[in-house]
Structure formats: structure tokens, C-alpha cells
Amino acid sequence: MDSPINRYDKYIYSKDRIVLTQQELNLPGIRLFAMHNIHNTIFPLIPHYHENAFEFTFISKGSISFHMQESECEVSGGNIFISFPGEVHGTREIPISLNEQYRLQVDISDPKNLLFLNEETAKQLIQDLKSIKRHIISTDIKETRPLLDKAFELALSEGSHLLIAGYLIIFFQLMIAASKEDRYYLTHDIEAAVRFVDDHVTEELSLHTLAGICNLSVSQFKQKFKRIVGISPRNYINKKKINFSKMLLLKDIPVTEVAMQLNFNTSSYFSTVFKKYTTMTPSEYIQAELGDKETE
Template identity: 45%
Template sequence: MNNQDNIQQEYIEWEDHFQTTKEKVHLTYNELKIPGLRLFGMLHPLTASAPLRLHIHSSAFEITFVTQGEMAFYTNGKDYTVPGGSAFISYPNEPHSTNQIPLTPKQIYWFQLDISDPENFLFLSPPIARKLIDDLYSIRKHMVNTDNKEITQIMKHIYDQCMGERNSLEIASYIIIFLQRLIYFSQNEVQHRSFDIDLAVSYINKHITEELNLTEIARQSMLSLPQFKQKFKSYTGTSPRNYINIKKIEYSKDLLRNGTSITNTAMQLSFNTSTYFATVFKKYTLLTPSEYVAKCRNKRNASPSSGDSSQ
């Protein structure tokens, strides 16, 4: 699905500034003093976050690693849902954006690598720096599955160093290790799910309009309910109920955009009441269904392809 709900037609060049709060950390080159590392950031969402508009990072890779939950990105006309244990890569000067960030109990880490000067990059010698940059370009995909436990430990170590002693050489060394592992995983894709979790995901997607019962899904997966909950979260990065809600809201947005009423949308997706549907919808989109429908209508009316210049 090509969901451009939060995409502006024109992109901006993004500029991050120093910030440290309980929820978000931005450390720039001014704080880190590591050549080629333009930014290191951490997000620990306490509430759903509004989407970022379409933007670029001039001469810089931006790599985001999601530890748990899901994060939605958009680039080159395509949406990417990045689950826990996966990284999203935006390439230098490539317009990209995010959708709403749902509630998640774990961190999202990201950093920007300025490649404008390979002669002065992560304390590496120029030939090795150029080779590493070429290898990053060679990944040729935006989402890479990794070994969640291993990469989370690397990112946590970088974060702890950034927030503590700030040993520049150690931080740069762990960034390089992360990049080498990312390149490796891009060539040897990690399979996040197992057969039983694949069965669960397939069952959920096939029956997404129904009132899904976790005990029945666990039975379809041939697991006990406690085993199912633990394994599902371990392999997908989110709880079964959160996954179901995300998929239901994605489906509901299609229905609403195509003219289905809010009440009928709630009924088709087996929500008990339209009020409860509206509550869940707003949690994941920051909009009520009515606001979402109005937003879609306004975008259609404002579109140059609408054919009526008087509107």
C-alpha cells in the first residue's frame, strides 16, 4: 500500500539541534566531535508522535534502528513498516519521511553519517573510509533485518558512551562495528519469524476484519497462550494485540479513504463500538476518524489533478 497521508509534496533539508529530554536525545557534531558523525539520537516514545514531513539529509546516510515495536517510513513512493530488530536506511539526499510512531516501551536509535569528506571519516584512513562508504551504498535496500539482541547491545553501548564519558574513539569504533554488521546482515538476511509465528501472522492478516481472540491464534500456532505471547513479541518486536490493532487501523484508513462511514468501518473491523474504534484510531494516528476523513477530503480538493481550479 502506498500510503502518503503524511507526505508533503515538497521536501526540506532537515537540520537537527542538540536536545536531551526523558523522551528524546539529539547529540550533534558539536557535542560528539567525531568526524563524519553528524548526529546520534535516541527516542523513547512516551506518547504517539506526529509524522515528520518529507525531508533530506544533505550528503549523509541516516540509519535508524528499531529495538521493539514498529516504525513506519516513506521514501521513493513506497511505505516501509520497520519492525523491532530491523534498521531503515535513507541514502544521502534522498527524500524520506515517517508516519506516526506508536507507543513502544523500547528505544529507537539513529545516526547520520556525513560522507562529504571521506578523508576525515570516523578516524579511518581514507582508503578504508571510502571502502566502507562504498559498501553502504552497495546495500541497495532501505530495510535490513538484523540480530536484534546483538545490535541492540551495540547501540546501547554507543548511547551509554555518548551520554557518559564520550570516548570518541570508542564511539566511532562501535559505529564502525554496527555498520559492518549491517552490511553483513544485508547480504545474509536474518529471518525474524519462525514457522509458528508465520502461522500466527498469516492467520491475523487473513482474519483482520474479525474479532480476533489470542487464545485461538495461539492454538493456530500450536503454542500455549503464554508461549505464543512471549514468542510473538520476541520475533516481531511487538505484542500480538498491538500488532492486531496496527493492522486494523491500517485497514480502516483504506476503508475511510474510499468513503466507508466511520460506523460501518468500525463494524467491518469488529470493534465493539464506533467510540472505541475512534479511541484506538486516535492512539495510532493522532487523529480522530472524522479528522482523518476531513484531512483526506481536503487533500483531494487541493490536488492539482482534481481538475477544478475554482475549488
């Protein structure tokens, strides 16, 4: 397996991805400001790190799974994933599926050159960021998203650098404050539904059953689940089933039997769903995994 790389992104401007680098931004201490609207599953993010820089990934819609060494974080709407300077992270073999996100990289190597702040204030901001103990911060999306929307809009139009810096500083302060709070990512009813899915992943999971657990109608449940978790309940169920299926496939269980165990109607439908979430068919996944193990 290749060693993690110290990643520096390049400028990109496309329909679903805009990446502004330090050269385009000309904003002290901001190495990258990017917006992604991912409408189709794309290939996984290989393990990498950012020397002397924090990276903040704000998910405004959908979800994404990050890996750091032995741990995994599922980040959904309204949450921020933090990779600390020099920390290796990526999505391993999990492709990136439908989501909307902002990414920010903050270079902390020079406190004299950070968002137009004086050195003392910049050092305090850096210290506050370093003191965050968690990788996922839950924020009020109604407060945080407009700040990034306005800052990115200004960055695209080459607007006031001071105003962009102001929006970002407020965003960081809200994030730091949220990191000190004991926030529950899930309400009790939705948490119960999520736990039920996790514990019964091989069964046929109906939305009526899950809605009943939450004492909600199906339409109310679907709306609340997506608002809190960031993806639809059916999307969540499918992701869990596909992740579980990988373990079964690598045990040399036939694809048809795996599909039956996970309550897919047909093996062809299972293969279609599997490819949607992994960019590979079950057979291609098995071949890729066995090939990787042979080269280790």
C-alpha cells in the same frame, strides 16, 4: 503537498528524546546520534532527505512504518532501516507510536574525515554501505544493541572519541555482514499468524486462534510474537485494523458501520483506538484527508 526538505536536526535533551548533533559529538563524519523512547503516539515524520548522508534507524523495541516514494517498510525490534544519501523518506500520515530507537547519520562527503579512519579504509566503508541493496537489515539485537548503548553512553558523558568510533565501526561491520545474509524476519509459525491477521483483518481475531495456528499456548505465543515482530499481537492487530479502516472511511462509509465491519464492540471504542494510532478521531481524519485532496 510541500516539497521534501533537506533535514538537519537540532540538539534536544528531554525525558524521551536526546539528539546529539555534530557540534555536541565532535566525532568525524557523524552528523547525528540520537536516542528516542516514545511512550505516546506523536505526529508523523514529514518527507525529508539527508544530503550526502546515510541515516540508520535501529529499532530496539516496538515498530515504525517508513515510506519511500511508492514503497513502505515496517521496521521492528532488532532491525535497522537505512535511508540512503538524498533519499526521500518519512512516515506519511502514519504517526509514530510506541518504540525505542537509535538514529545515526553518517556524512560521506569527505572520506578523510570519517571516524578517525585512514582515507583508504574510509572509502571502503562508504563503498560497503553504498553496496547494501535493502532498506531493512535484520540483526542479532543481542550483538548490535549493546554497541549502540555503550557508544551513546560515552557520547553523553563526553567519553573517549576513539572508543565511540570503535563501537560504531563494529556496529556498521555487523550490519554490512547481515545485509549479505538471506535472513528471514519471521519464523514460519509467526509468519503464518501474521498472514492470517492480514487476510482476516475484518474479522474478530482472538489470540487463542492465532496461538493455535502456531501450536503454542497463548502466553508462549504472545512472548514469541513480541520478540520477533517487535510489538504485541494485539497491537499488531489494531494497527492493521486501523490502517484498513482509513480506506473504508474515505469511501464515505459511516463510522458506526466501519466499526461494525472491523468487529469493534462499539463505535466509541473504535474511535478511541483510531485516535490512539493516528492522533485524530475518524471524523478529523476524513476532514484532513479531504482537505488535502482539495488543495492538490
